[in-house]
Amino acid sequence: MGEKIPHWLEKQAQLNPSKTAIRFERGATLAFSELRIESRRVATSLQSKGIGKGSHIALLANNQADVPVFIHAASYVGAVLVLLNTRLTSSEIAYQLRDAEVTDVFVSQEWMDKATEARSTLPDCRQYVLEELNQSKDDGESLIEEIDLDEVFTMMYTSGTTGRPKAVMHTYGNHWYSAVASALNLGLHKDDQWLLCLPLFHVGGFSILMKSVVYGMTVECLESFDEQTIEEAIYQRGVTHVSVVTVMLQRLIEKLGHGQYPDHFRCMLLGGGPVPRHLLEQAAERNIPVFQSYGMTETSSQIATLSPGSALRKLGSAGKALSPASLVIDSEEDGEVGEILVRGPMVAKSYYNHPPSEEPFFRTGDLGYKDCEGFLYVVDRVKDVIISGGENIYPAEIESVLAGLPGVIEAGVTSRTHEKWGEVPVAFLVTEDEAVWSKETINNLIKEQVAKYKLPHAYFFVKELPRNASNKLLRRQLTSLIEGEEYGD
């Protein structure tokens, strides 16, 4: 049993009843007191379906107005909420529903077909339409009044080197400490407003909703990224913070032209790897304070951040670990490259269905070093994760699907730089009789199992894949195999 705090939405409804908690597209808003009432009504509706403390429920929806309400409702009944990525295929979703032992899945109308297909092999998993939920009256009884920071609130899937996605279990404490760590780093002003244009099913988006309820801060929630709306939100509605990935920053700068952001704009929080110098320079010229950050699902959003003041002096750095987090390099000498290890109360302690690690630090799987002033540089990703337009793609996951195709002996996937998306996956196949197929043929075969954004942009047919002595695939050497024709774009 961990530290207990009052339910955060109850608290904000007391402290800031009439303050806007969330502003949605097309101008609808919910004050904290309204968000509380709505969330409690949905919570009561969940209870009427037998959902309560420890139930595993899932959500499949984009950032629509029902989603923040649903997320808070889950916390009012003490359910564990599995956040499904809407871009996944139905078979990927089915895997996550099964693995997480989900009993009830809540789906926005938009994704009903996908969910129904995913559930076809899961007869015991009930399915509900998200938009039809809010029917019950809050009976004021039996909803959770106190949050135990050690209890699990959310599960989000991420892959490692294994190929199979694993559910990161976030406790309430992970989310709470992450929000507090960010406030200790960025400060907290009375008029702060954070724009949410990342999916709520990713930790980067979800963490903004958590900041809203921990700080009592207004969030503007967009259904998807849109430069025009974001610019208006900053200029006309006083938005002070936006979280983006590199490709979004690029588009915002293009949209802005030679304009400047207003002085009240405090933070462009940038995830997803280092940024090219010219982009940082363009941002600086336009009064856009870019905070480069380093983080992952397991760290409940950013765990290290570089402030704009150091951005050009420490080009390519992700800054220093936030308080109260630790970040060390697993190397023999100071300044040497080694695996990045992190620790702190915002770091998830385990994956669902996996034994908790006994190590004091979480091994990120990324390689990096610290300079003499303690600034972190991420040099490589042990996990070989490909970051494409802000989405993580795990080569091993695609490889295992490709290796399952008839005629394929083995498959290796690595990344290639891409002007728009930063990185995209490309695949190397060893086939029986050295057969060769077109990209379209293969992607057609796997598109049911692999989300569209994960589909390789090119295929190369090779005699064998590079492996080390212990037969581990050396993905970084794959590109050296390119000799002949490329079967892709």
Place this chain on the structure above:
Amino acid sequence: MGEKIPHWLEKQAQLNPSKTAIRFERGATLAFSELRIESRRVATSLQSKGIGKGSHIALLANNQADVPVFIHAASYVGAVLVLLNTRLTSSEIAYQLRDAEVTDVFVSQEWMDKATEARSTLPDCRQYVLEELNQSKDDGESLIEEIDLDEVFTMMYTSGTTGRPKAVMHTYGNHWYSAVASALNLGLHKDDQWLLCLPLFHVGGFSILMKSVVYGMTVECLESFDEQTIEEAIYQRGVTHVSVVTVMLQRLIEKLGHGQYPDHFRCMLLGGGPVPRHLLEQAAERNIPVFQSYGMTETSSQIATLSPGSALRKLGSAGKALSPASLVIDSEEDGEVGEILVRGPMVAKSYYNHPPSEEPFFRTGDLGYKDCEGFLYVVDRVKDVIISGGENIYPAEIESVLAGLPGVIEAGVTSRTHEKWGEVPVAFLVTEDEAVWSKETINNLIKEQVAKYKLPHAYFFVKELPRNASNKLLRRQLTSLIEGEEYGD
């Protein structure tokens, strides 16, 4: 074992090495990296004396430069630090040293005689001169790198209804959450600077040092309250926050005359009971944002605060409980007066040598109610505590000393309003043969046992004391006994 965080001073020395941590009177400053080095040197010196994890050590000093360093040093070795009030008599100090099982007491030169006298009956308690401590080199080994939030850091004495002071045990977590709760309430700006003019041996002063190291914020540390210095600190050195008690606010307003505080000044945090309307109006006219607060040693500083925006509308209120704390009234109906109960991770869980309470809420001993908007009004103190110039005086403590005098049958102490100090104690005595003595005579007899600020300002001789059916003294009825001569000022 609780949540672990990196040692907070290590963290700030990494994040803000050259930022001023503490500015002392006469201009001396310590940057976070310097404060770290100094504190580690003193910590190493403590280790050389055999002080380590779990040792009970005490500090007797005013707010001099060695004190913040010593406090952090104690955390680097994991010692439990007993903070002694320098205004106590040597016999009061002896009681606390014995009760807290202190093995080593560190005393500033100024208070050596008092400490030596206190230790005369404690042959096993070693005594050191604080100023002579900083001699060791930091060997970089074996100092605490991670703080366990569940471990006890400090003990501060407070009295209840029992007469005997009890040591409130504050964990690191209590102090950490208190600092975070205050930031979530007041916000956190990059240039915040907090002026510390309350004693560091009280939680109100101590908590400012904790905020400094949790936020990475500059603190200006005064040895004592001085209007002139505080005004200069605000106007010339950019101080944004000051914590005061009512009498200090009054003096600051008098000093300011018809002037105005500059706009960068964000918060006058006011403890020690409600403030008269005219003072609030004077503050508002002078651009002084007064935050009235409610708190006690057990809550690790304020647990409820009223923002300046509501100060006049909610005159006399202490506002709402900070996030993440709960405050409820133990009454049958909403809006009724009842005992104030609080809960949250900043509330100390127990007293030293006393079994931890099994109740989910801490019973403050104060009476209050909440209005329909949830604002707290403290109407009375069950404990009968007298707040005199910001110091708490517990009637039972003085009564037990008075009752010990030859010829005294029983004693009752209550408060009387006082223009300068807010409240002062006055005593009612029942004596053998109805004897009558002068105030000077009695105060001379008890001045070795009772700190000067606790000495009654008047004595009344009565035939009996008002008691209820269960023989409990009804202190609030004492003043109704006043008929005859007053033996006091």
